[in-house]
Amino acid sequence: MRVCAIQMDIVKGDREANQASVRRLAVEAKKLCSPDVIVLPELWSTGYALEQSSELADELGDASFLGGLACELGASFVGGSVLAADGGKFFNRAQVIDRAGHYAASYDKVHLFRLMDEDRFLASGSRLSLFDAGGLRCASVICYDIRFCELLRRLAVEGAECLFVSAEWPSPRIGHWSTLLRARAIENQMFLAACNRCGITEGTEFAGHSALIAPDGRILAEAGTSEEIIWADFDPEQVRQARKLIPVFEDRVPELY
Numbered sequence: 001m002r003v004c005a006i007q008m009d010i011v012k013g014d015r016e017a018n019q020a021s022v023r024r025l026a027v028e029a030k031k032l033c034s035p036d037v038i039v040l041p042e043l044w045s046t047g048y049a050l051e052q053s054s055e056l057a058d059e060l061g062d063a064s065f066l067g068g069l070a071c072e073l074g075a076s077f078v079g080g081s082v083l084a085a086d087g088g089k090f091f092n093r094a095q096v097i098d099r100a101g102h103y104a105a106s107y108d109k110v111h112l113f114r115l116m117d118e119d120r121f122l123a124s125g126s127r128l129s130l131f132d133a134g135g136l137r138c139a140s141v142i143c144y145d146i147r148f149c150e151l152l153r154r155l156a157v158e159g160a161e162c163l164f165v166s167a168e169w170p171s172p173r174i175g176h177w178s179t180l181l182r183a184r185a186i187e188n189q190m191f192l193a194a195c196n197r198c199g200i201t202e203g204t205e206f207a208g209h210s211a212l213i214a215p216d217g218r219i220l221a222e223a224g225t226s227e228e229i230i231w232a233d234f235d236p237e238q239v240r241q242a243r244k245l246i247p248v249f250e251d252r253v254p255e256l257y
Contacts (some may be wrong), residue, residue, distance in 0.1 A: 001134025003191075004025045004035035004075075004231040007210040009199030012047035013242035015056065019045060019065055025229060030073045033231040036099075036134055038073075038220070040080025040167040041197035042094065042143050048201070050121035053090040060095055060103065067101035074099050076133060079140050079164040079195060081109065083127075091122040094140040094166055095182045105131040105182055109142040110151065116168075128155060135236040136162040136191065142169035146194075149187070156188035157249065161239040164196040171225075174207040184218040187247075189242040191234045198226055215242040 006025045011017040022040060029035055045062045046052070058074075061082035070077055077097040093110075098104040110119035118218055128151075130139050139160040146165060155163065163184065169177045177196065182253060184249025185192040188235035197206040208225040212232040220232035243249060 001037060001136060001195045001234045002033060002035045002231060003037045003212060003234055004029045004033055004229060005038065005039045005193060005195040005210040005212060005223070006041075007195060007198055007208050007228045007230070008041060008044070009227060010041065010047040010197050010201070011057065012201050013049035015045045015054055015062070017156065018047075020064070023069060025227070026069055026075075027071060029229045029231070030075065032229060035231055037074050037076045037078050037193075039078055039164055039193050039195040040166060041195050042081045043083065044080045044084050044166075044197070048168065049117055050117060051086075053083055053121055057085040057090050059085055061095055062097055063103045066095065066097045067103070070097050070099050071101040076096045078133065078138070079166040079193070081142050081166050084108075087174060090121060091125060092122055092142055094142055094164070096140065101223045105129050105140075107142070109145065111144045111148055113227050114146040116119065127157070130158060130160060132153070133162070134234065136234060136239070138162040138164060140164045140166070143169060145183055149184070152188055155192060159238065160188075160190060161193040162193070162234060163188070167194065169196045169197040169207050171205040173206040174209060177207060178209060178211070181211055181213060182217045182219075185213040185215060187214045187248070189246070190239060191215055193234075207220060215239050
């Protein structure tokens, strides 16, 4: 499975401009590497315009736009969260759109980030989401979620072999981002595809450094701090080899923790 992360700037509150950027970069990605899966950043279509949730969010998010683009390019979109409305509440929702344009799965961010006022405007997700792609069992999480190792370990125990992470991670904590991503890949012996945004919004600089990581922690591809497309091939056999070499899941003692 060839996975591509599109690291892009985001214009706060401007869905039309952001969709244009995604289309331009996705078409470029198709020419560069013919990806099977394209990963986008957190809240890629609106940025953190949370105070405008009532006007920017809807039940299907940007699934119609991504569905049309998926059909055009013959690639799935995984991760890339959007503002979604559901039952009178608003969520930070990661979407999975298959290459036929169908809405295949979704995940609502469980851990809301108070420093960005998510707890004021959004509801927390209450369920996990696993799906299949390219011969791998996959899951999505969003940004702040990667600080909670318990969540990712549960996903791995339930079968996840590949984790997709969409983020708007700021530059002052870029060291945390890089360390946490590798740690989560190593401890769970899974592939990890992390797509962060770049650029500056209202004085906050976002770090970029999107990364594609192997189950043994090797960096397969990593972006810099500006707009960039990175890609790598994820081979399911590498997950099985890593888990056979060091049988972490067989040696767990969960009754103690």
